[in-house]
Amino acid sequence: MTASTLETLYPFSQVSSQRLRYSALRRTHSQLFLELPKSAGMFFSAPGRTELCGNHTDHNLGAVVCAAVDMDIAAFATPRKDRRVRIESAGFPFLDLDVEDLAVHPVETGLSASIVRGIAKGIETLGRGKPMGFDAVMNSRIPSGSGLSSSAAYEVLIGKIFSTFSQTEISPFELAKVGQYAENVYFGKPSGLMDQMACAIGSALLIDFSRSQDPLLDPLDFDLGNHGHSLFIVGTGGSHEDLTPDYAAIPREMRAVAALFGKSELAGLRQGDLLARLPEIRLALGDRAFLRAWHFVKETQRSHALAQALREKDISRFLATVKDSGLSSLACLQNLSSPGNPREQGLLLGLALSQDCLSGKGAARVHGGGFAGTIQAFVPKEMSQGFTACMGSAFGADSVFSLHLRHHGVVCIERI
Known part of the structure; x- marks a missing residue:
């Protein structure tokens, strides 16, 4: 092109x-x-x-x-x-x-x-x-x-x-x-x-x-600016060193669940399939593996739902879906902090401050692979200056970036 x-x-x-x-x-x-x-x-x-x-x-x-x-x-x-x-x-x-x-x-x-x-x-x-x-x-x-x-x-x-x-x-x-x-x-x-x-x-x-x-x-x-919102990412600090085992555990545990169904990946499985074998999965692989597989199934559905919201220019449904995605990453995928380093919880801190700063408006979620690094926020334009100041005071002015699609x-x- x-x-x-x-x-x-x-x-x-x-x-x-x-x-x-x-x-x-x-x-x-x-x-x-x-x-x-x-x-x-x-x-x-x-x-x-x-x-x-x-x-x-x-x-x-x-x-x-x-x-x-x-x-x-x-x-x-x-x-x-x-x-x-x-x-x-x-x-x-x-x-x-x-x-x-x-x-x-x-x-x-x-x-x-x-x-x-x-x-x-x-x-x-x-x-x-x-x-x-x-x-x-x-x-x-x-x-x-x-x-x-x-x-x-x-x-x-x-x-x-x-x-x-x-x-x-x-x-x-x-x-x-x-x-x-x-x-x-x-x-x-x-x-x-x-x-x-x-x-x-x-x-x-x-x-x-x-x-x-x-x-x-x-x-x-889709142009976010036409719907009264701006896109930000915020670097919350923390090091990606020594996180390889945390990253690698996610696809490994998902594929372990898939293997119980005779599959190499989770693609094609539904919520009912996982629920039908919930006791077996918990016994064989533990709760976290089930939760991560549950996240995969629901997140794949959410991706299609979010795409439909974008096609229909429905900003409210788009933001609600983004919030649901972020909650699933927190509760099911569990990639907002490393179990081996409980002192570093920058992503969780960033999301907590974002929630307070946005007062229920917009949406924020983990950005990328997680465990450390950045959060993503969709901020009403009239709140952009306040959001930038709030995040900048916590993580440094050079940690807040405004993006355009x-x-x-x-x-x-x-x-x-």
Whole structure:
């Protein structure tokens, strides 16, 4: 997809500052890569994403509603005639590698180099030839640890640059699949497909993963600002280190319940199925496993209900569904704090303060994988200033972010 102007990507109030940002990328590129003509370059942008409903459902082939947001990774890149890739990105080590070598390198696990190799390999595996190299300067405005999925944005951005300069047609869905492949196989992180799909496709989007090889994709035309509300995320502190066992336990316990039904994932099970075998599940796997499976079934239903509310522009039903999702994450999914670190309860603190600040209006819920990190809040516009002040006093002014939904996924920008 190509976006012709910055006005199609950013709120009007940001366009001037974004133009300066993109111009700085091109200027830095010309200083770093002196041998390449400016005329060969192109601008790119890949959005972050927010989950509106469907907390921890994608890995068991449930349904989720997600949306691209205006916080993004921007790039200016030029093609090369060889297969060398060089990337300068503020805050990260300079990257220089040859994608003629597409082997998995264990020493690159968890590093950006592994993503670049994995994307190149994924494109080649699609049968689209060998992607050529490029030189790029990037700038990310997706806050670290915000749950807005900077990793997925980076993956689909790399894929878009490769495909553009190799003159290879790759659909947004294929870009998402390639990104997931790179993250799982090369980067070494198991993940579902929701993040990459949202960053590649854009807009608000219902994704039903029950057809694992061909997920149902239903774009939803919805502008929160037209309904008197603003979207915020709030970083509540806490570290994601040592939380891997907590994250991994969720899909593991869900799949353990599915196994009692002879299934590999929970997709397709109903509330009645779980209730009919409640004593057996409790005895074999414990209460938490049942509650997490119960969350999955209900949250998948909620995702479809929330999508319908968006189609009908029913903001009251949308907010009620968001609240129900948040309560289910608290009571059933149990991903708002780590059992191993009871001193850190930032998510619960953030939600308690949000509830008090909003006085029953709007809605707030955990954002992303949980256990630490960010909450998401839908705030009436007239309360936005007070909400920002309340959250800022608790967690710091630089922890409160206002977001806008974005209608475009990863794009090549024709002009700035």
